Amino acid sequence: MDVKTGFFYLFALVLLFAAFRVVTARNPVHAVLYLMLAFSQASAVWLMLNAEFLAIVLVLVYLGAVMVLFLFVVMMLDVHIDTVRRGFWKNFPLAATLGGVVVFQMAAVLMSGFSLTEAPASAPGALPVDNGKALGILLYTEYLMPIQIAAAILLVAMIAAIALTLRTRKDSKAIDASVQVKVRAADRLQVVKMAATQLAPAPVAETEANPAEAKK
Known part of the structure; x- marks a missing residue:
């Protein structure tokens, strides 16, 4: 067994383990992390099959955007596992039926084999x-x-x-320039008429201020 075959079995083994843990993990955050591990191993397998474009797209799109988004959504939703598991046995027959159909289709494809064709040979002396x-x-x-x-x-x-998602911030103090231009002085300033001078209030005697001391 050469090095390339050894790496293929290593990536395939880790991929199968991660896919199994995605289904069996009790914590949804752990399930998302295992799914990211599975995608990374699938990308490595595609690299070994000379499918560089698919491998890079899988890493950039799924690992770099979709799975990170799933992880943040799962962490922010704070899903209660006990509440979700209450309907497990109720939905188990349908899930088992769909799983059996998928297993049957994969087995049919694997047993029938793949019709492999050789890659077209490049011109002699041309760069790959x-x-x-x-x-x-x-x-x-x-x-x-x-x-x-x-x-x-x-x-x-x-x-x-x-x-569509842009909304005005309520805590922003920015003012529209068109509103400032159209404003009138009467709308912003109110003149109140008051007397020029006012008499000072008469001083209050201490006896009137404190009647209890005056009685003594």
Whole structure:
């Protein structure tokens, strides 16, 4: 057994263990962490199969965005495990049926085998081109217009999402300039008429201020 085969069995073993722990973990945070471990091992297996683009996309999209989002959502929701487990046996028949269907389909695929074809041989003396570079050349030459349309749609969707979620802050003291220009002095300043001078109040005698001492 060479080194490449040894690494494949190592990644596959860790992948199976992580996938098993995703299902059997009691803590949802631990389940998400095991799922991230499973995705990382699957990415390593794809790298060994010379599928660099799929491996990088799996790491960037799922590990870098989706799974981190799932982890934060699970931690912020504070799911009560005891409440969730109350309906376990009620939903167990349906879950077992779906699991059996998935196992049957995978077994049928594995038993029938895969029709492998040899990769096209490159021209003699030509430099080897990886699939990531070949996919990039194909996307930005033959499919340039669909890529640009998809990028424009995603940009519009991102701007719309930011505009829909944008709300004015209540604690902000910023003032609109147009409101300041249209303001009138009568709306901001009120003149109150008061007498120029006022008589000082008469001094109060100590006896009147404290009647108890006056009686003594």
